[in-house]
Amino acid sequence: xxTPATQRASTDQSVLDRPVLAIDDLTIExxxxxQWHAAxxxxxxxxxxxxxxxxxxxxxxxxxxxxxxxxxLVPKPQGRVAKGRIDVDGQDIVRLDEARLEKxxxxxxxxxxxxxxxxxxxxxxxxxxxxxxLRVHRGLDAAAADxxxLRVLEEVKIPSAAxxxxxxxxxxxxxxxxxxxxxxxxxxxxxxxxxxxxxxALDVTIQAQVLGLLDDLKTAYGxxxxxxxxxxxxxxxxxxxxxxxxxxxxxxxxxVHAIFARPAHPYTEGLFRAIPRIDRSEQTLSAIxxxxxxxxxxxxxxxxxxxxxxxxxxxxxxxxxxxEIAPGHAVRCHVRGPxxxxxxxxxxxxxx
Amino acid sequence: xxxxxxSVRGLRKHFTASxxxxxxxxxxxxxxxxxxxxxxxxxxxxxxxxxxxxxxxxxxxxLRLIEPDGGTVRYRGIDVxxxxxxxxxxxxxxxxxxxxxxxxxxxxxxxxxRALAEPMRVHGLAKSADEIDARVRALLDEVGLPPDSAxxxxxxxxxxxxxxxxxxxxxxxxxxxxVADEPVxALDVSIQAQVLELLRRLxxxxxxxxxxxxxxxxxxxxxxxxxxxxxxxxxVEMGPAADLFSDPLHPYTRMLRxxxxxxxxxxxxxxxxxxxxxxxxAAPPSGCHFHTRCPNVMPVxxxxxxxxxxxxxxxxxxxxxxxxAT
Ligand SMILES: Nc1ncnc2c1ncn2[C@@H]1O[C@H](COP(=O)(O)OP(=O)(O)OP(=O)(O)O)[C@@H](O)[C@H]1O
Ligand SMILES: Nc1ncnc2c1ncn2[C@@H]1O[C@H](COP(=O)(O)OP(=O)(O)OP(=O)(O)O)[C@@H](O)[C@H]1O
Ligand SMILES: [Mg+2]
Ligand SMILES: [Mg+2]
Numbered sequence: 001x002x003t004p005a006t007q008r009a010s011t012d013q014s015v016l017d018r019p020v021l022a023i024d025d026l027t028i029e030x031x032x033x034x035q036w037h038a039a040x041x042x043x044x045x046x047x048x049x050x051x052x053x054x055x056x057x058x059x060x061x062x063x064x065x066x067x068x069x070x071x072x073l074v075p076k077p078q079g080r081v082a083k084g085r086i087d088v089d090g091q092d093i094v095r096l097d098e099a100r101l102e103k104x105x106x107x108x109x110x111x112x113x114x115x116x117x118x119x120x121x122x123x124x125x126x127x128x129x130x131x132x133x134l135r136v137h138r139g140l141d142a143a144a145a146d147x148x149x150l151r152v153l154e155e156v157k158i159p160s161a162a163x164x165x166x167x168x169x170x171x172x173x174x175x176x177x178x179x180x181x182x183x184x185x186x187x188x189x190x191x192x193x194x195x196x197x198x199x200x201a202l203d204v205t206i207q208a209q210v211l212g213l214l215d216d217l218k219t220a221y222g223x224x225x226x227x228x229x230x231x232x233x234x235x236x237x238x239x240x241x242x243x244x245x246x247x248x249x250x251x252x253x254x255x256v257h258a259i260f261a262r263p264a265h266p267y268t269e270g271l272f273r274a275i276p277r278i279d280r281s282e283q284t285l286s287a288i289x290x291x292x293x294x295x296x297x298x299x300x301x302x303x304x305x306x307x308x309x310x311x312x313x314x315x316x317x318x319x320x321x322x323x324e325i326a327p328g329h330a331v332r333c334h335v336r337g338p339x340x341x342x343x344x345x346x347x348x349x350x351x352x
Numbered sequence: 353x354x355x356x357x358x359s360v361r362g363l364r365k366h367f368t369a370s371x372x373x374x375x376x377x378x379x380x381x382x383x384x385x386x387x388x389x390x391x392x393x394x395x396x397x398x399x400x401x402x403x404x405x406x407x408x409x410x411x412x413x414x415l416r417l418i419e420p421d422g423g424t425v426r427y428r429g430i431d432v433x434x435x436x437x438x439x440x441x442x443x444x445x446x447x448x449x450x451x452x453x454x455x456x457x458x459x460x461x462x463x464x465x466r467a468l469a470e471p472m473r474v475h476g477l478a479k480s481a482d483e484i485d486a487r488v489r490a491l492l493d494e495v496g497l498p499p500d501s502a503x504x505x506x507x508x509x510x511x512x513x514x515x516x517x518x519x520x521x522x523x524x525x526x527x528x529x530x531v532a533d534e535p536v537x538a539l540d541v542s543i544q545a546q547v548l549e550l551l552r553r554l555x556x557x558x559x560x561x562x563x564x565x566x567x568x569x570x571x572x573x574x575x576x577x578x579x580x581x582x583x584x585x586x587x588v589e590m591g592p593a594a595d596l597f598s599d600p601l602h603p604y605t606r607m608l609r610x611x612x613x614x615x616x617x618x619x620x621x622x623x624x625x626x627x628x629x630x631x632x633x634a635a636p637p638s639g640c641h642f643h644t645r646c647p648n649v650m651p652v653x654x655x656x657x658x659x660x661x662x663x664x665x666x667x668x669x670x671x672x673x674x675x676x677a678t
Contacts, residue, residue, distance in 0.1 A: 058541070058543075059511075059540050174403070175630070203402040203403050203567065204567065204568075204569070204608060204611040204613075206402075207613075208610075208613075211623050212623030215623060230541060231613065232615040233570070233612065233613025233614055233615045234613050236613060236614065236615045236617045236619070237617075237620055237623065256617045257618070260615070260617050260618075270542065271541060271542065274541045274542045274544070275541055276544075276545070276548065276568075276573065277570050277573070277574075277615060278569045278573050278597060278609065278612045278614060279597075280573070285545040285549060286545065287542055287543070287545035287546035288542040288545075291510055291543070
């Protein structure tokens, strides 16, 4: 099967192996009461072709702003990328001007938001809106763009898409609007799809369908997908790898199987113990006490220390680094990091 | 079930709305259609189902926050729907509601202490200002808020803290039953767990009963002993939570369960692919409303709404079960 992405990209093997998205040492800051504070700090992650990386964490930990930065949409002037690189297809978008960004946005990189009505124009027909990206980015004429838009709407399973092509967004149900959003996002066959809580507002039945659709599209086009959610059930369903964020930092990153089977960071463990599960009876939950600090009140040392059951003096003294404890599995924790694992023997389980 | 304290029979609420442009037509939405259930003393009774199936309308109609069009609601033998003003006032104290969005239900200009004290004063639950003060402080402590919260405004609190304020306000009148309408849906997992723990502790300590509305089946499984599954205004299956989830009888219950993501990648199944659109409550399909999405649909399902049958601890309305006598 020839996928459009490979048709356009060079067939050079090194290019194919290169991650579609590579974020390196990214810091994003906001100005709060005249001072710059980091909302995302020293963040590094990558997503490869045909891979879904889930970004999870509590509200306010920096998931959305990370995704927005990949679109070059950090709000100015109150926000800025203070340092780091964001390579998309090997091109650092932090250093691109607005005109070049426009060419990439909605074309090579597309984003789906939680609330479709905020990104759909209520006065334009859905057919027009899906076709628009094709006219702008692919230079198709009106007829060709409409034909392709209809094909994409059928691909996302809008029932009687031809008949509903000229409908307006308000004539669609919530789940259907989310599918239109997905159609707009994938119209130009992006290499990278950023999905910011795309199913949070939907019923579980519709959520399952949308997740199935995204998974099919990822496979069909070999897309890289950065999937933001705080629902660990959704993570287990769709992710290949998982990055857990806390207070603007990645605190753990691993394959989906490793993170569910052997969570290493106490925050990750805490999140797992807090979910009420449909497949368990007589469960006891344990909440993580306290809340995420706001960006202008970040503690020194480990940012999670104040809520952490494993807190030690070292945790307040210095910030832990994100370090590998197994191939592809890294954790940012003084207690659970590699330094303490030496005595546990190679491949030892998570202590504690 | 323990002694029934709340008994709902044939509850009905229809809305009329104008739809369409340029020539609007009036449509009837059968938001709640012949709903019956019982809640025991100290029990948590869950109501689940997709958006628009009538969960909130049911919760509100029980408390007469919206007037139902038909049916009966009895609370400890008192006919709630026929209660004269004096008796209704007393019922309003004993039956409270907690909403999904605590912010919109709190007056932003009222300090938290005032918001808690006001209903006590109105219902004459405390005599002196000192007594009210003491009770406010005890309430804040009970829901895990610092004592100085009384002098702060709602916007100074986080989402989870605001939900605690909403719960404290419901508790201020010493209620016996709380209708909780999606009380944790807007909260992060960690905060959600804090609030669920709080509700469970209050239930144990105060012997409270709950009608607990939610769309997250994991939350319902954690909090509720029994539950009802609603589809387009009607209860399609009802029974003990553990049985419903381990062995759903109604195909819709099964669909909901199977669509609920399990936080375990080893359990990853095939995701459902898209079938038709969910019908609108304004135009429910003929016969069994679920037949347009049902994997087990039979000809009879298009013709007749199935009557409820009892199977063990459960009640189910589906032509797959029972003799469906006419
Ligand atoms: N325009 C802004 N000005 C100041 N601070 C901001 C701005 N936008 C975001 N922030 C701060 O940056 C941090 C990260 O916000 P972000 O929206 O990325 O969180 P999130 O992880 O997506 O949360 P949620 O799960 O609630 O969507 C938060 O502390 C937020 O308050
Ligand atoms: N005041 C009203 N006027 C007209 N229709 C209404 C009114 N209130 C509710 N409805 C309709 O009645 C049906 C049931 O609504 P209800 O709010 O009870 O659903 P729900 O199960 O609580 O949904 P959700 O999960 O979205 O909260 C819906 O179709 C809704 O649009
Ligand atoms: Mg966000
Ligand atoms: Mg509701």
